[in-house]
Structure formats: structure tokens, C-alpha cells
Amino acid sequence: MTITVNPVNFNISKDLITRVESIFENVDKYNDQLVGLDIYLKSLSETDSGEKMVEVKIFLPGKNLFVAEKADDFISAAQEAVEVVKRVVRKEKEKVKDRHQPRPDKV
Numbered sequence: 001m002t003i004t005v006n007p008v009n010f011n012i013s014k015d016l017i018t019r020v021e022s023i024f025e026n027v028d029k030y031n032d033q034l035v036g037l038d039i040y041l042k043s044l045s046e047t048d049s050g051e052k053m054v055e056v057k058i059f060l061p062g063k064n065l066f067v068a069e070k071a072d073d074f075i076s077a078a079q080e081a082v083e084v085v086k087r088v089v090r091k092e093k094e095k096v097k098d099r100h101q102p103r104p105d106k107v
Helices: 014-024 074-099
Strands: 002-007 036-043 052-060 063-071
Touching: 002 014, 014 036, 014 074, 036 074, 052 074, 063 074
Parallel strands: 002 036
Antiparallel strands: 036 052, 052 063
């Protein structure tokens, strides 16, 4: 699984990039088909203390999903987003699993 962190219209430190990557690194254990994540960090205000947004594009075979979360800082937004990503990825795995189950009337 590849994880790409992209700041939008500002520069971020390597420390913040590694912290955000470490938050998302264990997501692939919820769905082994996960190809990658693109993480976009956005500041919603011009000041440093404004609201922050983390947007995540989830790449699965044949399907791309999107999650966005807001918080007061990037780490909090990333932690909220990773919980939603885990839930969405797990749900997609269950959908695929259910499609491959034999029908009850055929058993």
C-alpha cells in the first residue's frame, strides 16, 4: 500500500508528514485489497490557528472512495479521518465478501 501526503497551498515539515503517515500506516490490515491512500492537508483559514481539513482518497481495485474530516489541527483531523477510513474500508471488504457467498437456496 502506498501512502502519499500532499499539502495544499502551503509547506509542511517532514515531522508532520511522518506523523500523518504513521497514523494511516495500519489501515491496510482492514482490507488486503487496498492499493493506496492519497492524503491532502488543507488549511481552511489564512491564520495558523484556523480550522484544518484532512481529505483522503482511498484506492481499491475498481473503486475509489473519499473521506474528509475537519479539526483544529492536522493530527486531530488525521486521527478522526483514519477512523472513518477504517470503517469505510472494512465495509467495502464485507460487501465484496457478501457477493462471493453462495446463495442460501443453492446450498
